[in-house]
Amino acid sequence: MSVYLDNAATTPVRAEVLTEYTKYLQLLGNPSSVHTSGQLVRQALEEARESLAKTIDCDRSEVLFTSGGTESTNLAIKGIYWQRSAENSKRNVIITAGTEHHGVIDPIEWLEAQQSAEIVLVPVNFDGEIDLDWLAEYLTADHERVALISLMWANNETGVITDINKVTALAKKYLIPVHTDAVAAFGHMPTSFKDSGLQAMSISAHKIGGPVGVGALIVSRSTKLVSIIHGGGQERGMRSGTMNAPAAKAFALAAEICIQNLHSEIQRTQLLSDRLVAEVSAITENISLTAAKANRLANITHFTLAGASGESLLFLLDQKGIFVSTGSACQAGVNRPSHVLIAMGRTEDQAKGCLRITFGHDNTEADVECVIQELPAAIESALSAGLSSQ
């Protein structure tokens, strides 16, 4: 028996979504073909676009299908940066934060290394909240040099939510485009694109019960960006390559189900999280809820364990069939100290003792029971193994 509690990494594909996906995989035709066979696939693709637009609360023409979250963030960041710096060569500043996902940080660092971009990091407090007053002051002083702002809507490791409307309100004064990485947020909290004031938003299917390999970049109609992939000119010339209609269909259905059940799911997962936090905090004083004071997603619960490595904890729980994560980026299967926790002012050692438990649509009270049962012994062993790197 196994319990999957790593839904922020990826989610199980919903049964209805799988049926939809396989159904459209059998449909023959290239959506760009003129003949009827191709037109039927194009129709499916456009249905998906329209349906997804509804769940996002945007115009259908604002949806660009991509291969996933990372392609979306790359297109948004590089595309907007190139457009804005071409319009005015003084604009080379990209504003972001140290708690962003690598899918955002790495393209920005690439622009810094290769194209003379300048990175400005908005300070982050101990609870992972970004300092909007600082941002306001910075923009007042130096807005002319800013090419774009990219700040995530909700953090994938800690679940901390940023008030994105406040960010866009600040940026609007100076007509600075704002992109948000909403991969963790979309489908887990209300995310109306229309009300957000955003110019671009990245989302992904496999975080909400859809398949891996499809995502979208939502770009407001007034926003110009330069394409990063060149070819047949599909997706309004912004994303060349044959469009993946079956995946788009699956994504749209997964999003529809998620948004329909959004409020009840938030309530349900909040109860699971509350129970988990109460029980886990009682095990030992070494473990505590991360970002306890911040506004957080209901489905992501992140703990910090002093004096043990998340690596040990993960191993012990995995041996019991419980699948969780430390939340930090993995390279070759190695858990590195989380850059998110370090940006939040933790030391490397503190950032190693992480445990992230994330709920999905099929987790139940029984799964929480299971973790609560196994965790005390695992924590004890992990503490006795200590921080192996020392």
Add this chain to the structure above:
Amino acid sequence: MKVLAAMSGGVDSAVAAARAVEAGHEVVGVHLALSRMPGTLRTGSRGCCTIEDSMDAQRAANLIGIPYYVWDFSEKFKAEVVDDFISEYNSGRTPNPCMRCNERIKFAALLEKALALGFDAVCTGHYASLLTDEEGNLELHRSMALAKDQSYVLGVLTSEQLKHSMFPIGHTASKDVIRAEAAARGLSVAAKPDSYDICFIPEGDTQDWLAERLGSTAGEIVDMDGNVLGNHQGAHGFTVGQRKGLQLGKPAVDGKPRYVLAVDVITNKVVVGPQQALAVVEISGDRFTWCGKPKENPETFFDAHVQVRAHGEQVPATVAVVDGALVMRLEEPILGVAPGQTAVVYLGTRVLAQTTIDRTVSAVDAFSTGSASAGA
């Protein structure tokens, strides 16, 4: 037993893990991440630190049918092995990093963590054999595959560590047998080349690597009488016994090649001389450990064999503990032994003890290293 199989991504550790499974143990494969940036440290299949190596280990674990994890020991590895390697060279000594890794990482940090997390033993792909004497004491012996024997680098293991160690391929006749077995098991690492270099030195050029870290200051190359023969670009680039790369224009009076006899990092001088001056007849070390049961009456000189290099020949010697130091009087001189190297004492095929060499006594008068020899 619950066994942790340390899997480097090479063929030996893969076969060792497979054999541990077949012996009926509950085996979990663990790859040790020893570099902070695995992608940039090494490419190809020469070391044990690349992403490819961890992928190879994972594929092998999948095929064997055991769980697989990567554990991060990069910080400890840097502190205990890499920094130690640099500081030893900086003191004019010649360290053995594989030995340090076994002593402080694989059979220390890893073993401790494994025991804390519920394992009984650590299994590796070392060519060495564990035997039990009549009293039930564990003994470490040379591998049956003498050409591949790695008992030397395991000489640092104590009784307690031996108790929790497993070397399932030690009783194999040769590496070819291991490769054939790996191929028969369908392991894709069967034909992977052996690694010989130091795993944390990317290009395999130790001198350049050290110069980058220690800097290099030009100095003099002198003979045994202190006469200046030439100049060098940095003393760290030289090891005792080295003949090539001295670039001395003037030949020796006797026309014979000259060798590095000593590297003095304090005066930044490299001392060279004839081959016979390299011959060492006695070595000793203050920090020594017994591998398994200690020798009885070690204060009395006893017959044994001594090996000072991982792939070196053993020489007959008489050995004793004198004033707290392990003293080895060599019956046949060994050429170019340097302080910092490890000497391992064998009784037959059994590993008895090991020490890091602090002093050597040269066959040529007045060319000993370290302070006055404890045994002289």
